[in-house]
Amino acid sequence: GQQLNQSPQSMFIQEGEDVSMNCTSSSIFNTWLWYKQDPGEGPVLLIALYKAGELTSNGRLTAQFGITRKDSFLNISASIPSDVGIYFCAGQLKGGSEKLVFGKGTKLTVNP
């Protein structure tokens, strides 16, 4: 099925550094969602975006819905060890069904 292009696939950073990851597509989206998944757990919703250009924060996390509605990024500032995990973007296509399209994930490792 269709997937979003999520990058990078993995990141190794030092505690305190900022992180940025993004998802792009050739299709237009109504909704962008960002998730964090810990091993053996279901994804947990971090941020939801609904409007082109929208910039939303959740603590140290900031995400934006691209102006073209074809991309989104997630930033994590001042990373801490508990930020370790896999981050997924997901979106609902414009004019599509309720089904979500997922990125392949970004695995984040934070070195203390």
Add this chain to the structure above:
Amino acid sequence: GAVVSQHPSRVICKSGTSVKIECRSLDFQATTMFWYRQFPKKSLMLMATSNEGSKATYEQGVEKDKFLINHASLTLSTLTVTSAHPEDSSFYICSAHEKDRFRVTEAFFGQGTRLTVV
């Protein structure tokens, strides 16, 4: 945010037996729920859309007789893996959406079920 509860979190079963996994939306009604399968180090793969009061819609390549889905109420969907085989061992996750008239506003996932078939 809304909560989706999935049970059991882990199950081990013998080959040839059936296993039922439950997915409940705890504080909202979900006319539609989704079942995913996740392989190690991979993204979520949609298996089927569970529709309250009607038949589930399966994705291409997913055997509907192998993965039985029932959505009998607005808060409960079940996935039954029938005649399980070791290759069915995987991490299964359900989700439910909150939405407004035009779009999905939020999608919440259960905790996942680790199925091991021996």
